[in-house]
Amino acid sequence: MAKELWKGNEAIAEAAIRAGCRFFFGYPITPQNEIPEYMSLRLPQVGGCFLQAESEVAAINMVYGAAGAGARVMTSSSSPGISLKQEGISYIAGAELPCVIVNIVRGGPGLGGIQPAQSDYFQATKGGGHGDYHLVVLAPDSIQEAVNLVQEAFDIADQYRNPVMILGDGMIGQMMEPVEFGEIKKRELPEKTWATTGLRGRKEHNVINSLFIDPAVCEKHNQKIFTKYAEIEKNEVKVEEYNLEGAEIVFAAYGTVARIVKNAIKALEKDGIKAGLIRPITLWPFPKANFFKAADMPGVKAFLTVEMSMGQMVEDVELSVKGKKPVYFYGRTGGMVPTPREIVEEAKKILGGAR
Amino acid sequence: MAVVFEKTKGLTDKPTHYCPGCTHGIIHRLVAESLEELGLLDKAVGVAPVGCAVFAYDYFACDMQEAAHGRAPAVATGIKRVHPDAAVFTYQGDGDLASIGTAEIVHAAMRGEKITTIFVNNAIYGMTGGQMAPTTLVGQKATTAPLGRNADHAGMPIRISEMLATIPKAVFIERVSVHDVPNIIKAKKAIKKAFEVQMQGLGFSMVEVLSTCPTNWGKTPIEALKWLKENMIPYYPVQNFRTPEEVK
Amino acid sequence: MKKDKRIRIITGHYGSGKTEFAVNYTFKLAEQGCKTAIVDLDIVNPYFRSRQIEPEFEKKGIRVIASSVRGLAGDVPALSPEIYTVLEDKSYQTVIDVGGDKVGARALGRYHDKIEQDDYDMFFVLNANRPLTSDKENAIRYLKSIEQASRQKVTALVNNTHLCGETKIEDILKGQELCLQVSEELGLPIRYTVVHKSLINYLPDNIYGEIFPIDIYMKKPWEM
Numbered sequence: 002m003a004k005e006l007w008k009g010n011e012a013i014a015e016a017a018i019r020a021g022c023r024f025f026f027g028y029p030i031t032p033q034n035e036i037p038e039y040m041s042l043r044l045p046q047v048g049g050c051f052l053q054a055e056s057e058v059a060a061i062n063m064v065y066g067a068a069g070a071g072a073r074v075m076t077s078s079s080s081p082g083i084s085l086k087q088e089g090i091s092y093i094a095g096a097e098l099p100c101v102i103v104n105i106v107r108g109g110p111g112l113g114g115i116q117p118a119q120s121d122y123f124q125a126t127k128g129g130g131h132g133d134y135h136l137v138v139l140a141p142d143s144i145q146e147a148v149n150l151v152q153e154a155f156d157i158a159d160q161y162r163n164p165v166m167i168l169g170d171g172m173i174g175q176m177m178e179p180v181e182f183g184e185i186k187k188r189e190l191p192e193k194t195w196a197t198t199g200l201r202g203r204k205e206h207n208v209i210n211s212l213f214i215d216p217a218v219c220e221k222h223n224q225k226i227f228t229k230y231a232e233i234e235k236n237e238v239k240v241e242e243y244n245l246e247g248a249e250i251v252f253a254a255y256g257t258v259a260r261i262v263k264n265a266i267k268a269l270e271k272d273g274i275k276a277g278l279i280r281p282i283t284l285w286p287f288p289k290a291n292f293f294k295a296a297d298m299p300g301v302k303a304f305l306t307v308e309m310s311m312g313q314m315v316e317d318v319e320l321s322v323k324g325k326k327p328v329y330f331y332g333r334t335g336g337m338v339p340t341p342r343e344i345v346e347e348a349k350k351i352l353g354g355a356r
Numbered sequence: 357m358a359v360v361f362e363k364t365k366g367l368t369d370k371p372t373h374y375c376p377g378c379t380h381g382i383i384h385r386l387v388a389e390s391l392e393e394l395g396l397l398d399k400a401v402g403v404a405p406v407g408c409a410v411f412a413y414d415y416f417a418c419d420m421q422e423a424a425h426g427r428a429p430a431v432a433t434g435i436k437r438v439h440p441d442a443a444v445f446t447y448q449g450d451g452d453l454a455s456i457g458t459a460e461i462v463h464a465a466m467r468g469e470k471i472t473t474i475f476v477n478n479a480i481y482g483m484t485g486g487q488m489a490p491t492t493l494v495g496q497k498a499t500t501a502p503l504g505r506n507a508d509h510a511g512m513p514i515r516i517s518e519m520l521a522t523i524p525k526a527v528f529i530e531r532v533s534v535h536d537v538p539n540i541i542k543a544k545k546a547i548k549k550a551f552e553v554q555m556q557g558l559g560f561s562m563v564e565v566l567s568t569c570p571t572n573w574g575k576t577p578i579e580a581l582k583w584l585k586e587n588m589i590p591y592y593p594v595q596n597f598r599t600p601e602e603v604k
Numbered sequence: 605m606k607k608d609k610r611i612r613i614i615t616g617h618y619g620s621g622k623t624e625f626a627v628n629y630t631f632k633l634a635e636q637g638c639k640t641a642i643v644d645l646d647i648v649n650p651y652f653r654s655r656q657i658e659p660e661f662e663k664k665g666i667r668v669i670a671s672s673v674r675g676l677a678g679d680v681p682a683l684s685p686e687i688y689t690v691l692e693d694k695s696y697q698t699v700i701d702v703g704g705d706k707v708g709a710r711a712l713g714r715y716h717d718k719i720e721q722d723d724y725d726m727f728f729v730l731n732a733n734r735p736l737t738s739d740k741e742n743a744i745r746y747l748k749s750i751e752q753a754s755r756q757k758v759t760a761l762v763n764n765t766h767l768c769g770e771t772k773i774e775d776i777l778k779g780q781e782l783c784l785q786v787s788e789e790l791g792l793p794i795r796y797t798v799v800h801k802s803l804i805n806y807l808p809d810n811i812y813g814e815i816f817p818i819d820i821y822m823k824k825p826w827e828m
Contacts, residue, residue, distance in 0.1 A: 004733070004767060004770065005733050005734070005735045005738070006619060006731060006733040006734050006735075006766070006767055006768065007619075007734075007735065008618065008619045015735075024434070024437060024438060026434065031650045031679040032650045032651065032679075050437045050438075052433070052437065052467075054430065054463075055459050055460070055462075055463035056459060058427070058430075058459070058460075059427070059430040059433075059459065059460050059463065060430075062423065062424060062427035062430035062431050062434070062460070063430045063431070063433050063434035063437075064434060065421075065423070065424075065427075065430075065431050065434060066403070066421060066423075066430065066431035066432060066433060066434025066435040066436075066438075067434035067435065067437060067438045068434070069421045069431075069434070069435065070401070070434065070435045070438040070439055071438065072438040074434070074438075088424055089424060089427070092423075092424050096422075115650045115679045116650075116651070117651075171650075171651065172651070172824070172825070175649065175650065175651035175652065176651070176652070176824055177619045177768065178768060179733075179767045179768060179770050197401045197419035197420065197421055197435065198401075198419065198439060198442070199398060199399035199400060199401055199418070199419055199439060199442045199443075200397065200398045200399070200400075200418060200419060201398055201399060202398065206368075206416070206417055206418055206419050206420060207419045207420075208413045208414075208419070208420045208421070208422070209420070209421040209422065210413055210420075210421070210422040211422065212410065212411075212422055257824075257825065257826070260824075260825075260826040261825050261826045263826070264826050338825040339825075340825070340828060341826070341828070
């Protein structure tokens, strides 16, 4: 297929439809409105259902119902709306329901702004709602990658019966890029024998539930979920290593910031400084081993994490590096985007020992 | 020997946790019998609330989902949109439906979601221990209204059926009670009708069931039934608010 | 360009490259010594709007009218009352950058009584690489829906077929083919063919309309 020019949000929606998503429940919020708008146009054309809910709270609970009924279902929102969805996301994780949640992140806290940000990293990767759980969090750096990851997200969700989040900063949703829709590798997925479809001849009734009033049973349920998470950590880590060989400084960045960092790396190279990048594509599970290994590389003097936040992923980088090398942070926030020049200067300061 | 009574297939064999004299048990049976008699058990999916009926998923023998507090109509919407031929119902108390879940119930009704809501109104928070509900009567004591509900401070109790009956696509709305046998018979008729309305695809249907809570009211079961009749019915009239022509 | 009518309304499917064309067009008008104003009427997109480069416009003496909420990042429409000035004051050469699709064009509808029929051109910018406007039927459907929402008629087509940094001459020719089909069906001229400056020397001779070389102003952060 020839490449076409797609806007991030609509490409994400189209990718979901191609992955078999037939149900979408959402509520408007900038900068992700093109996702529900596109879904409202396209889903009826493929026999699906788009519904604009009365709130984000209702939307995520419609997702719960539809996922529990066995459908491939998605919702999308942006930061403040994702906060509203957290209750439902916790229930979805607790009831082990597969679904895909898209967060096109904008500046916060509170109403914040509508320009791109990465300040929902903690919320996305550490649970977000109440209780012991994780989402699988995928962070594309281009629209092409977003398209591929959205398609895979539905499979991951179904394989592990767990919600998957696509975490894109506002830039991913709003920019235009050439895209080619390809097939992704098919996974063997378990049948949804647990879904509440109505008995339809089945003997035992199915129950979708996250209530385990007996603490011993609740603990057992959490342990079961975490056995699953261990599998996910083993199987699903995605990461890009860029220019690590001979690097004096290793950057950590995800999403569109990684592309800015790559430009900074090229600029540093011109000044005779070798720099590399580790770009987590899965933010959870986090590519701990890649950082741990890079910390042992003899030439590496330091790590520099660059984010559109006040410093969130940097904590996971520190935990992964385990104190073997110093870890620094540079960030812009509230919708401001770091420039390659700022990043170059920061790296030089670190290598010159100014910090 | 001839069988003179058989438990409905719509309920599991699990003994319920409801306090003796609580009318939840009666309402469960009416819903289950209705589903069975209408031949809907095989394609029914129920949504349980947060409140005393939180374990309803263990008692109904059909497929069930447990919803977050107040969100049952949204969950039911998700289910019904995926399985339009299923008989989807929510079973919600007054805290769940009339307080935290008002947005969800109003908008499900507004969309004319083809679901059936069983709204159990006992004028108190049962599960959490007798706090004031949005439906608690003026002067009625609750743990968070120790001197009785004061209308100046807490407003007047909410009449959900009357409110929802103003919504065009809420096509079947009826308030019933289960304080004596004639009313129980009427309640079952209403519940069956509500499911018929759903299966005919006519729109949203709800039956509000006035119910007792002897434990949190501090009354014997007999006193509680009498209290319901004398205090709740004058404020919450038992009547049909809307019925579509097709099921009259 | 001076032959175009005083008010130039730039419309199209979102992502067609309207804004890039509008911005380049505005700079060129100013370079030719015109008293120029650009109206950013984009109430659809929160990012990549012409107001983003307001300082560069102002350096060249171009009047920028965007939201009455200051700053580039608002998402309330808040159309500025100043828009009336440049519609009514005929000493201004005015470019109106309209938001994408009929949703964006709707904002133009409210100025229907202020735009005189012989005083404007409305360009429909077409990018054949955009999936929803890649064939004749869909392109015409978009064009018509924009006319309906904006309550103005399109007067000419602009071929702006590109693939960001991956544009090839074939893309431009593919877009020209589509523009020709639309042109034939609707009887609208192809006024401009937009091409990035780096490709200008590779263009064949059979290009319709005036060749309009552009620079890229709406840059992504890693392109700066």
